[in-house]
Amino acid sequence: MTKKISGFSKLSKIQKIDWLTDTYFSGKEAATQVLKTYWNTDKKLQQLHDEFIENTLTNYYLPLGVAPNFLINGKHYTIPMAIEESSVVAAASKAAKYWGERGGFKTTILGTTKIGQVHFTYTGDKTSLQSFFTATKATLIKDAKHLTANMEKRGGGIIDIQLVDKTESLENYYQLHCEFETLDAMGANFINSCLEQFAKSFEREFNADIRFRESELCIIMSILSNYVPNCLVRAEVSCSVNQLTEKNIDGKEFAAKFAQAIAIAEVEPYRAVTHNKGIMNGIDAVVLATGNDFRAVEAGVHAFASKEGSYQSLTHVTIENDIFTFWIDIPLALGTVGGLTKLHPLVKWSFELLQQPNAKELMQIIAVAGLAQNFAAIKSLTTTGIQQGHMKMHLMNILNQLDANPSEKEQATTHFKTHPVTHSAVVSFVNKIRS
Known part of the structure; x- marks a missing residue:
């Protein structure tokens, strides 16, 4: 059958699916069922989703999680995050708790042009x-x-x-x-x-x-233009270096190593790209959960990171008179009215969770999410290493790839609390159980 079609957009949803599955899939019924599995049983809600874009076939799900315990300008928030990447929500939550015990996050709107x-x-x-x-x-x-x-x-x-x-x-x-x-x-x-x-x-x-x-x-x-260098928000945290001391981590040593990691991202583009990608893990997740345009935000943010002529870190740190200050200045053009904000049920839910912020308040919340994500990442990198926490969060994904049953998942979760998580180690462990 030819793979070229005329008038595709004029077909009904079922006709589009029939043509696609007939043309591209060896198992038509199975391919069709995958799409139908993600249809909403509420026909009115499904029609709403169908009309967001053209040629809609089904809904593409992302997990919507929450990161609690954010203290921002003296006010507590639980932040919604729509993202598929393991450990992002956990890292944000951990950073929120950490800084909640040290005075919380402070934010300032620097411009809205x-x-x-x-x-x-x-x-x-x-x-x-x-x-x-x-x-x-x-x-x-x-x-x-x-x-x-x-x-x-x-x-x-x-x-x-x-x-x-x-x-x-x-x-x-x-x-x-x-x-x-x-x-x-x-x-x-x-x-x-x-x-x-x-x-x-x-x-x-x-x-x-x-x-x-x-x-x-x-x-x-x-x-x-999606480059909005004067639509800018600052988020920061600050405390005495002695307050950074925990478990086997000396506060002064941690602060110095953390500052060196930020300095590297300020001068080394290869590191800066990954550094800023981690920041955007937090920012994009909240932008998406609140129905805003994460592609526009991404483009503007990365242009801002290059404003000095080379690509640099979005976050910065100072240690002065034994006071550790960590901050981010980031351009965010956001909306709390229009677009999906009053249409998508989960977007409306997210705004109610955030206590109905206006655009300036949303800028501040999202900037904090990015700063928290970056703090958690740099803290892991300069202490335990990034893989220890990330792979523990990735464990369930590996188990699902192996079609592990509930008993196998329970045994694996217990085992890997005290053993390093790698893909090969999880495969070996599950095979050992099964044998």
Whole structure:
């Protein structure tokens, strides 16, 4: 059967599944049953999920867990995390408990400005273009009033528009660089609508100006940026180095080794990438649980990590007068209204769990999740090693791969409390039980 199809999107869900299983699968009934297994029995809820995207076949589940005991600015939180990776939720919970006993996390909003740009080319005199923009700027803002009126009533809207000359980087290339405040909305649709209106007005006014009869202006595109270095939040923890002492770990020695690990991530990109990936384990999990766009957050965060010209650690540490301070500054453009926030039942559940935060509060909670994750990772790396805790959490995944029954799981869990967990060791142990 041909693997090319016309009009696929117009087929019903069952017709799509039939074509796919007939074309690509040796066992049609088994392949179909896998998809149907994950359908929701509540037809109305399933239709809601079906309409989130195009060509929906089924639901793809991720575990939704929680990390309790977060003390943030004197307020207790239990944080929802949607993620499949072993040990992430456990590590966050452990860090939350650790810092809850040492004063908790402190957060500060450093800015909430979001960015959009109208990209265009222009051939002509630069001075004339700047003069034209200065005279036209008020018109651009006025023409967008029908889009900004409601946002302005709530205290948001357009902050500024600037003309940026980028011709040194690319011939004839200019921008309208636009700043926005979108309050509790992530604001993508609002920003993009404003940008398209700016472009339309800018082009109209340009074409009506007799100074530019010998010049050409071409609007290339109008789009928000996911790089938001001025939509920034800081999360930090701090205590005396003596308070870092526990079990066989000396506080001063631990602090010094921890600081050296952070310093390495600040200068070594190979380490920084993995270091920041661990931070994003915590951040992405909460972003996803709250119905926000984790791809946009990832892109903006990694660009921010490269702002000095090389890829660096997002977290930093100081030890001054025997005070250990560990912090993260991170750009987070988030929303608590719009998108999935009022549609997806588990997103609504997550927001209620978080006590209905506004966008600024959500920024702070998510930044803390990233900092906690990084602290737990660096603490493990510089003391016991990362594999000890990670592989213990991974044990159940290995047992499930081996189709272990409840008795085998119980025996393996008991055994590996006192033995190193490796894939080969678990296979050997289960085979020994079975033999």
